[in-house]
Amino acid sequence: MSGSLPGPGLSASRESLEPRPELVLRVRGLSVEVATASGRIEAVRGVGFELRRGEAIGLVGESGSGKTLTCRAVLGALPAGCVLSGGTIELDGVDLAALDRSGWTSVRSTRVGAVFQDPASYLNPSLPVGEQLAEVIRVKGGKRRAAARGRALELLATMHLHRPAHVYQQIPAELSGGMLQRVMIAIAVACDPVLLVADEATTALDLTTQREVIDLLSELRERLGLAVVFVSHDLAAVAELCDRVAVFYAGEVVEIGDTVSVISAPSHPYTEALLRVGFLGSEEEAALEVIPGRHPRLGEASAGCRFAPRCAHRRESCSRPLGLTPAPAGGRVRCLRSPELALVGAELG
Amino acid sequence: MAVLALSLRQGRISAPFRWLGAEILRFVPVVLLSTLITFGITALAPDDTAAQIAGQGGTPAQIAAINHRLGLDRSFPDRYASWLWHALHGNLGVSYFTQIPVTASIEQRFPVDLSIALFALLFSVVGGVVGGLLAATHPGGLLDRSITALGSIALAIPEFWLAILLVIFLAVKIRLFPATGYVTTSSSLVDWARHLVLASVTLAAPVAAVIARQLRISTLNELDENYVTGVLVRGFSGRRILFKHVLRNSAAPAVATIGISMPSLLGGAVIAETVFALPGVGQLAIDSAQAHDIPVIQGILLVTIGVVLLSNLTVDALLGWLRPGVRRS
Amino acid sequence: MSLLGRALPTAYLRLAAGVVVFMFALAAFGGLIAPRNPLAQGAGDAFAGSSWAHPLGTDFLGRDTLSRLITGARPSLLSAAVAVAIGLLGGAIPGMASVFLARRVEYVLMRAVDALMTIPPIIFAIAVVAGFGNGLDQAVIAIGILLVPRFFRIVRAETLTFASAQYVEAATLLGASKTDVLRRHVWRKVLPTLAVISASTMGYAVLGISGLAFLGLGELAPAASWGSMLSTDLTYLYQAPWAAIWPGLAIFVTVWALNALSDSVHRGAPLSGRAAAVEPASPEEEEELTERARVPQYV
DSSP: OOOSSOOHHHHHHHHHHOSSOOEEEEEEEEEEEEEETTEEEEEEEEEEEEEETTOEEEEEOOTTSSHHHHHHHHHTOOOTTEEEEEEEEEETTEEGGGOOHHHHHHHBTTTEEEEESSHHHHSOTTSOHHHHHHHHHHHHHOOOHHHHHHHHHHHHHHTTOSSHHHHHTOOGGGSOHHHHHHHHHHHHHTTOOSEEEEESTTTTSOHHHHHHHHHHHHHHHHHHOOEEEEEESOHHHHHHHOSEEEEEETTEEEEEEEHHHHHHSOSSHHHHHHHHHHOOOSSTTOOOOOOSSOOOOTTTOOSSOTTGGGOTTOOGGGGSOOOOEEOGGGOEEOOTTGGGOOOOOOOOO | OHHHHHHHHTTOTHHHHHHHHHHHHHHHHHHHHHHHHHHHHHHHSOOOHHHHHHOTTOOHHHHHHHHHHTTTTSOHHHHHHHHHHHHHTTOOOBOTTTOOBHHHHHHHHHHHHHHHHHHHHHHHHHHHHHHHHHHHHSTTSHHHHHHHHHHHHHHHSOHHHHHHHHIIIIIIISOSSOSSOOOOTTTOHHHHHHHHHHHHHHHHHHHHHHHHHHHHHHHHHHHTSHHHHHHHTTTOOHHHIIIIIIHHHHHHHHHHHHHHHHHHHHHHHHHHHHHHTOOSHHHHHHHHHHTTOHHHHHHHHHHHHHHHHHHHHHHHHHHHHHOHHHHHO | OOHHHHHOOSHHHHHHHHHHHHHHHHHHHHHHHOSSOTTOOOTTOTTOOSOSSOTTOBOTTOOBHHHHHHHTHHHHHHHHHHHHHHHHHHHHHHHHHHHHSOHHHHHHHHHHHHHHHHSOHHHHHHHHHHHHOSSHHHHHHHHHHHHHHHHHHHHHHHHHHHHTSHHHHHHHHTTOOHHHHIIIIIHHHHHHHHHHHHHHHHHHHHHHHHHHHHHTOSOOTTSOOHHHHHHHHHHTTTTOGGGGHHHHHHHHHHHHHHHHHHHHHHHTSOHHHHHHHHSOOOHHHHHHHHHHHHSSOOO
16 A cells, blocks of 8 residues: 555656556545534535645645635544535545544544644643554554554654654653654654645744654655645645645635646636735745735625635626636636636745 | 653653652651641640549649659640650550550551541542543533532532431341441451441542542543544544543542542541441540540541541652653653 | 522522522521420320321420421531631631742641641541530531631632732732732632632531531530431431431531532633632642742742
């Protein structure tokens, strides 16, 4: 399934056999509803994307855009009050949307792993981190106690943690954010899953540590053929790590395509605005511009194009329901006027 | 042993000893103060024992002589120090009236109370943990509300009344347990246990209620924490998540509660003795109290305080193991 | 909604409040409404069952159980109330003061309270009786002293929480003296908690006093409190098993009602401060609170 040490020849032979790596994750028509005081409201609508082995896709958008709920749905860890109301999530042929509790137990850690923001709060505060790692290896990987400990130390070293034996016995409060994130990544990939879901994994870290973690994730992609879903509101991080990117707005995907194209030549006005705000191309363009208006809250979204109220290019026709249409350079976009618009992208730094 | 071994392996051998040292340092003043209070109450009280012993026609000279013999004319610090010193060597003095060494009387009777208290501890922990966890994992449901209601009842019910009710229903009407009497472990372990069950259950009820309540609240709080999600996505079973991860963090307040309950468990044993006619320290204490037999009272107090302090030490150790974060900081 | 309606939203709570009021009314006026003289012995009438003359029967001396039950309210409740008052005064004031006094004093106070908490309550009461004689006063004082740690810890925890609040720091900076700050700001905030704690402590006190009475401590016959009634009921358990139900029931219902009322205040409130009001703050929480309150240094 996953290769711990794919030799240099492997990808070469893959290339000669198939044009592209196999499909690992396919999300189609994903919808999530949230229970509120006034009833159930759709927070995510009709989200779809694909991911292949060794590929990384970034889910970007503002808070409340639905990217986090989407990734939680893929993990089967939706918060209380949220339910999957439609769609399929195929991971290696298994439909995660249809899994029950025991189904999820068999898939977690072995097929999909997760990393979250603020690693300190996602690890048990009372247990040494090494033991938490060894626990996963033991319970999900079926190793004996001593062997699991050894493997855990190996993994910690692989994550470029100095003095793995020392780190092993520390509790979360005694380690820095960067180190804890590496531990979380180690836990996530300990049993060789095919997919890693990273929910704002670098957001709470300082810039230097962010870079280190992103580098680590890239390395894991290459070495293990790990597919990564990388949720973030930081476009710069996404640009560094991801081959493809999906832009979320008000619960929908408004643009999806490969990173270079989307960033240098966006097809959706919102993407263009995001690039102005969140992606500093050069020192001179460091002025922060704010997009007028605000992201719609739950239940506020209008029919038709949900970005229209804030869009400089809107027309009457934009209030009619619309779907995803092909964009230049192979992506897709949810915008009626996209072909006629000359949108400005940013330079990849 | 496991903790020691783990510490050795991880090169932290000094830490447990350092912690123990700090604990002892915290305990010494408490020990001193509680023994001081113990000795103080009884020694500072108006004491006409000498007059009583001397009897009706006692002359002041005779009374003074008795006072001297009993050591009652020395200064307070002097008496306290010598009493404490002797106590640490196992000599708790001699009863004013029967001349029986206090240590012997207590030795004979204390195991009864200790047995009751330990059984009660066991029942209350089991009942409290089961109740608290069940309530926390099914919040708001019928089970939760029933457990909460049962807890309220247990906290309001007078122990002696509960004891009497248990006797009426489980010992007299249905002869499930013996109503009174005590059997030592040497004759039959089962019989010994049977005689203690009703008394222990009586004492355990309120403690179980408090434990359940604490555990419920803190477990509900823990279940809201992020790391529960973190552990969930690793694919562990619900049981592992609850016991190995959540409980480790939510148990601390409940464990602390157990520590606080130890004194009332021991004290409650006194009441249980009365209802179930068990030959424990309680009756001795009451009789001695009415006769102003001070050394006996002091001895009983000292022994019970000792047991409580020991249990506090144990509880603190347990808390330190559960919450290394607090211990290490 | 009226103030009462807001304070007692459910039928359950209204029932509890009603019970408390009823019991206190009994304590106040019991002697007037008891159908028969509780001390009147009726020769030959002992252990009578239920009848119109004696709805709850009679005891071993032929005295009317119902009347004894009614007049038993006053000794049971009054003595408990006095014990609570002792505990409150002895615990709340040092508890609040301990936050502002010198570290050494604070340390001694806390260790003293710790020491008190290690002594099993009943045995402590027995010791007091041993030293000072067997009487109601002694029992009440003993229980009162035993309640001090509870008040001390809770009031101290509340005061710590408020002492580190911004406005207290601001007030001190503006030149208010420590006692001024204490009086005007902290006291006002601590008072509601005190009221609530007094209610649930009252429950403990009733249980404690009755327990002592049951053991024969702290009372002199023939005046009956519920606890001593149970004691005689135990003696004659085989002759009249059902008699034992009534006094115990009275105690149980009173304590339950008091607890229900004081619990209701805790339910809606945030956990950190109020949970400490149900049980004293754990030692670690206390340490944390102490450290936090140290930041504005009230020297």
